[in-house]
Amino acid sequence: MEDTVFKAMIVEEPHKGTFTRRIGERRIGDLPPGEVIIRVHFSSLNYKDALSATGHPGVSRNFPHTPGVDAAGEVAASSTDALSPGDRVIVTGYDLGMGTPGGFGQYIRVPAAWVLKLPPGLSLRESMILGTAGFTAALSVLRLMEAGVRPASGDVLVSGATGGVGSIAVGLLAKAGYRVVAASGKEHEREFLRSLGAAEVISRDELLQGSERPLMKERWAGAVDVVGGTVLAAILKGTRYGGTVTCCGMVGSSELPANVFPFILRGVGLLGIDSVQCPMGPRVTVWNRLADDWKLGTLAGMAVECGLHELEQKIQTMLHGGLRGRTVVNLSD
Structure with a gap:
């Protein structure tokens, strides 16, 4: 050959x-x-x-x-x-x-x-609709679940929601019964995000409003952040007591202009998500779920x-x- x-x-x-x-x-x-x-x-x-x-x-x-x-x-x-x-x-x-x-x-x-x-249940094409983005989104959702974030816990935010990771995270969370709030800088994509299962769509400006303060009003039981920078800092400041935020991207910035208050006053957890060197055991688990109980009916769209x-x-x-x-x-x- x-x-x-x-x-x-x-x-x-x-x-x-x-x-x-x-x-x-x-x-x-x-x-x-x-x-x-x-x-x-x-x-x-x-x-x-x-x-x-x-x-x-x-x-x-x-x-x-x-x-x-x-x-x-x-x-x-x-x-x-x-x-x-x-x-x-x-x-x-x-x-x-x-x-x-x-x-x-x-x-x-x-x-x-x-x-x-x-895995049985996925075509080759479907696996690439998911790809690294879907795998990363699924890892993020799994880590939120393992951290104790449940549908009854409250709203879960997804930033950068129209992107690859964000859009799949919205779909996976909605399928699992969470009330998903999708944040995006693309105002014209509200209907697309609602078609994926978002219960509410907010703009980036809405998300950042009041973020100059050390802490913001408690709102998010959990969050999947793919943006980083000031967006991640604002999410942390607005996360509820005991909530968890996953971080898997830095399209906004690799810097985190945050303070320690969300961590020491509200017990907020920040979890990094790595999909590159993730061991094969967790990979198999996540891909099997993406092919089975987490398979999205919205994949084609x-x-x-x-x-x-x-x-x-x-x-x-x-x-x-x-x-x-x-x-x-x-x-x-």
Whole structure:
């Protein structure tokens, strides 16, 4: 198979600090070592992929490079007994699409320890509507539940609610019986958020109102934050006594301009969510739930689909904050 040629997005650095993107050809023989070769059928576009495609040094440092932190497809070859040709599998996180050529190519070669068999109840396409975003959202919901946040506890807030993680978190929480308040800077997306199950939609300005104070009125029993920065600080200040906030993103800022009052006066918990190096045991648990009791009936309506040659436009739109929900990348010829 080493001479097999396939299509991929290739990010290059012709001059230091200058990055270009094109759809070109690569060989399986050019891929790094690994026990499993996977024919990729679907991937998805995440914010991290958009950063990788523009040469962001915090994501990818070696070029030429193929982004794509998500991949779903069939095993083409395997040197381990745990996986056989034809097995339908998912790979998300780890080093995929960062230092290792990722899902924006029709083939990947990865360590067997990164590969998860597709759970019954999900198609390959559905798994990539979810992808890293859905996995991260589900981890966030699971951590809230484990921390004791129940539907009867009160409102649960989701920030950045029109994005990939946020939109799926809204759907998962609503399906589990929570009253979800969705916060978004996109006023025109209120109906979209309500269609996902949000009981109430507030603007970013509403969320931040009064956030200059050390503490705000207690409102949130729990929250899923994907924004960071001043938004996360405001959420913490407005969380009820004993409430829990999960943090999984920093599209707003990596800085947290907060004080200790929510923690020492209200006992608020702040939990970090890592979907990249999460061990395989929790991964299997979460993906099985996403395929079963947490499977969303709204999945199809959350996603648009594009091919490799349409990716450039989608990346630019994402970088300018113009996408909502999920973008599935079809790697078919």
